[in-house]
Amino acid sequence: MDQPSTSSDNESGEATQLEIEKDRAIAAKAESSQEVEAQDECLTGMDLPAYRAATTGNIDFLVLHGEHLSQILTPTKNTVLHIYIACAKRSRTSSKNTASINTVTRILDMCPGLLLQANERGDTTLHVAAKHGHDHIVEHLIKLARARQEEACCQLLIRTVNHDGDTALHEAVRFNHLTVVEILTRADPEALYSANDAGETPLYMAAQRGYNSLVSEILETCTNPSYEGPDGRTALHASVIYNDRDLTSKLLDYFTGDKALTKAVDKQGWTPLHFAAFFGHSLIVKHLLRADESAAYVRDKDDKKTALHIAVSKGHLDVMKELISHCPDCCELVDKRHQNVLHYAIENKRFEIQDFVQKDPWLSNVLLNGKDDNQNTPFHQLAASFYKFGHVSRAGSEIIDSSKDFISDARVDKMAFNKEHLTALDMIQANHSFSRLEKKYVQRLSSKVNSGRPGYHTVNDEIKGNKDKEIKIERKEATNQIVKELKQSHLIAATLIATVTFTAGMTMPGGYQSQKGRDQGFAVLTKNANFRVFILTNLIAMTLSSLAVFIHILVLLTAKQYTPFVQIRWVLHLTVWALIFMMVAFYNGTAAVLRDSLVATIAISIMSNMLVLVIMPFALFLNISTLNSTDAFYMFLVNIRVPTVFRFCMFHLRCAKNKIRSP
Structure with missing residues (x-):
């Protein structure tokens, strides 16, 4: 009897649940x-x-x-x-x-x-x-x-x-x-006008845009103006970045005593003083230091650089003097690599700052022999800077000449060792990009003062001399291998160009005069301007490629007596220029026989000139990148090639123009 009753209750419950779900569906649909x-x-x-x-x-x-x-x-x-x-x-x-x-x-x-x-x-x-x-x-x-x-x-x-x-x-x-x-x-x-979603308060917006009258109104009227800006910067950051001295003075006068403003840092950890030092705004630096000298001791977030580090790296001597005059001991601070400002001056080749440090007794006492994490002194930094040049001979001489007072300064410890147990003189002597005269010049300057006992450098030079011989042998073997590979490829290219130009010279575009008379046997297109350019450029390509082949033979005969790189470099230049003139000859020869084709003439003229303009910089780069004191003749070639090729391009365009106008 109970089972039917239970089943009916379940059925009624299920019906009620269905009605509730139905009502919810109707309500959701209506909504x-x-x-x-x-x-x-x-x-x-x-x-x-x-x-x-x-x-x-x-x-x-x-x-x-x-x-x-x-x-x-x-x-x-x-x-x-x-x-x-x-x-x-x-x-x-x-x-x-x-x-x-x-x-x-x-x-x-x-x-x-x-x-x-x-x-x-x-x-x-x-x-x-x-x-x-x-x-x-x-x-x-x-x-x-x-x-x-x-x-x-x-x-x-x-x-x-x-x-x-x-x-x-x-x-x-x-x-x-x-x-x-x-x-x-x-x-x-x-009203507290807080920053918007971009992080800008009204005061910052006015300062960042240079609306000084709006800044004055906000400062004079609002009881508690907020100066925050995006990325942690303030209105003072904005006025300093844009070198607005009047606005900077207004902000500093209004927020007098507010160290939070003068020492506020952005996401990089830079204060307004960092930016003033970066841009070289010396007058603003003076205003900032008068308001709060402690900002000179703030270091940034990543590199731990002070405003003095930044001013020195940018070569702003006037800013450096301003910082030192207000905070003389800020020069003692180092960055995260423990490098002082003299390291920065030498690394960035700021020799006027280097001279200023040497003339100041306090700065020279603190900075001349300071060591970084690798125990490198500024003298080590000077020696290391020579490695940053592709051809150190000329650049190194400039640095040596401008730094001779530093090298010969008796207060500089020439015997200081770094973590690699090298002195600065060791680093210079190990630099194979220097000539012997330059090395002797540096050694002579430094030997006048505390550079070690007599005989010390003699022993070191003897040891280094043996290492130099080993290095020279390794370099010579590598050079010989490179020369072997270059000789084979250059010889094939030069021979092919000589063969092609010789064949083109014997097979004249347009053929020869076959009719009997005074002109029999002469070229048909003798009076054609493109044909004349073809003859000239083909002859030049033939001559240059033949000369390249001749130099290859010369290299085989003189390789044991002379360094072959000079000859190989000449072969490379001659081959590239022979290729240029061969292609120009081809284009002009083709244009000469297409007299009635206007489209073809224009296309050939454009392509031939584009070829010269594209390959010409590469050919000039070969000269300039390998130029040294023994290659003065190269500079002469560079000087005459640019105007010559330019005149050639203009002549070629005039030829095409005249052909288009001819009936």
């Missing part, structure tokens, strides 16, 4: 349809008559909708008041301003909720008025908010932020509307 209708309603936008009435301020039309004005929206939820304020024209005449104020008043009388109603971006009517600089409308909106006998309403209107975190003051500052800024700041001087 979804309402959302779709709302979206459709929003997407339909504002009617054209209503939009035109909003832009012109046609009160007669707007009165017809009266209480429903808050529902007349654009797709982005702009109201008729948003549209009217955005479209209103700025005017200096009081009559037009009065008319626009009356229109705003009439609209708000019909629908008071429009005062605080925001669009899709969160902009209120005050945002729009501030953005467009309608100071009279801004002032009137604030009066209307206060007329509601609620001070909170006025503050709410002024302090409301949109979806980007901007207040009306942000918009006024962004577009440099001074009068609007005055109205807003004086209406609510105690």
